[in-house]
Amino acid sequence: MAEATPSVEFYWDNIVIKVEDRLFCVPRCEFVQLSEVFADMFLLPSAPGANPEGRDREHPLVLEGYKKDEFACLLKVMYPTAGSLISGTTLALALGKEEWVSVLKLSTIWNMEKIRAYAIHRLSTDFVLSPMEKIHLARAHKVAAWLDEGVTSLVSMDQKPTLADLATLGWETAAQILWIRDNSPHSQSLIPAVTLHFKGAAIWCAACTTLRRLIDMNHFTCNVCKYDVVADTELVAIGPGTMSGRTDRLVPFKDILCGTTNCRAPIFSSNYLTCDYCGTHNRIYARVTPSRITPTIASPGLKGMIEETFGEEIKKYKVAWFTTSL
Structure with a gap:
């Protein structure tokens, strides 16, 4: 009888990971393919005579400083099940907003480019993010487009943001937003300047x-x-x-x-x-x-004022993510 050969697609080497007090056992291949951080980590040689980390539950790969619930959200995207994907005749991965934020957070930290891009897409299309949420999430996870969109909404909407909302952004950002609101043209004059x-x-x-x-x-x-x-x-x-x-x-x-x-x-x-x-x-x-x-030389307008005030920060997030994803 001929010896069986492993399937190229469906023969996985598992890894055991410990986050807080929870153990997770998942196929190792996805971490290697999706994250250079983990791929490099797995290449590190073990000490002589030591058991490789992650080989079994007695010797798990310990991820310090992370939350087990956030890690579980990431695994739902990395290893979706038929039950989580199939709903009637449609195929979709249903996660809540906070779950997608957790996915975005960890995929950014571990340089999982595909998952990060998908999390940003789902948060942008499946949920209504307030201008304040966009700014906070942009700064926490280096999403340049959300910072631009959040600031644009705050400076162009008819109703001024509340003092409580502005306070969460810090005094400097609050002052910048109010300055743009006070100095930007809210209507276009038919008479040339x-x-x-x-x-x-x-x-x-x-x-x-x-x-x-x-x-x-x-x-x-x-x-x-x-x-x-x-x-x-x-x-x-x-x-x-x-x-x-x-x-x-x-x-x-x-x-x-x-x-x-x-x-x-x-x-x-x-x-x-x-x-x-x-x-x-x-x-x-x-x-x-x-x-x-x-x-009069035309003023830069609203977009120009946002670029002048927040352009460097927006550019920094673009450069930071581009650099880490190379």
């Missing part, structure tokens, strides 16, 4: 029609570049502003900026100034007479 150029002497009272200047420009210094702002100093404002008469424009005080090259810092620290002529407290707006109007 322009830059208004004018002299310090061409800032007028928004309430009266006198030709006298609204303020004494000799009292102002740019807080950033320390340049003295005088009557002849060129200033700028992002327009178009509101037309006031045939040539003048009403612009917010906060939008009047230093005209020095590469500065463009706000000149006024308050939102109102008193007219020297009529005594009116000009609140919010001043009237200016532009000497010229130039097109």
Whole structure:
């Protein structure tokens, strides 16, 4: 009688693994094929006379620092059974959200690229992840797309995130998100943005029609570049502003900026100034007479602001995972 030969597909060498107080006995091949971490671990030589770790229950491979329930979730994906896959006439692997998070966690730690990608896919398609969940999971498991999506949702939704939610992100991230919300355009204007150029002497009272200047420009210094702002100093404002008469424009005080090259810092620290002529407290707006109007380079928009603020972190997660998966 001819000697039987092992099946290429279905003849497995098992390994016994201990996590916390639980023993698991599973085919060794999946750990070797799916994880370079385990493949390298199994290549390490045993001490002379010692039994190889994982060969039997008396000598298990001990995984310190991991949770048995999380490890069991990973094994459900690595070794699915017919009972867990077949539901009626459909074939699907049914795990809950927290179970998939556990799979994502361990597959990331052990560089199981296929399982990690599948866990991210299932969490993205089978469950509704809140913006906060996406940010937390992105940072915990280096998922660049979720960080981008979570931040984008928080800065673009109509309702501001609650203080409790922001607190879970840390003060720096909370400040960055609120800064983007406050400075990003929430609506697209039909009027193209322009830059208004004018002299310090061409800032007028928004309430009266006198030709006298609204303020004494000799009292102002740019807080950033320390340049003295005088009557002849060129200033700028992002327009178009509101037309006031045939040539003048009403612009917010906060939008009047230093005209020095590469500065463009706000000149006024308050939102109102008193007219020297009529005594009116000009609140919010001043009237200016532009000497010229130039097109404004388009702002980076919401995506650009997110890239500016969180781009390095997003890139870091992409690079970190790409490096470990090589």
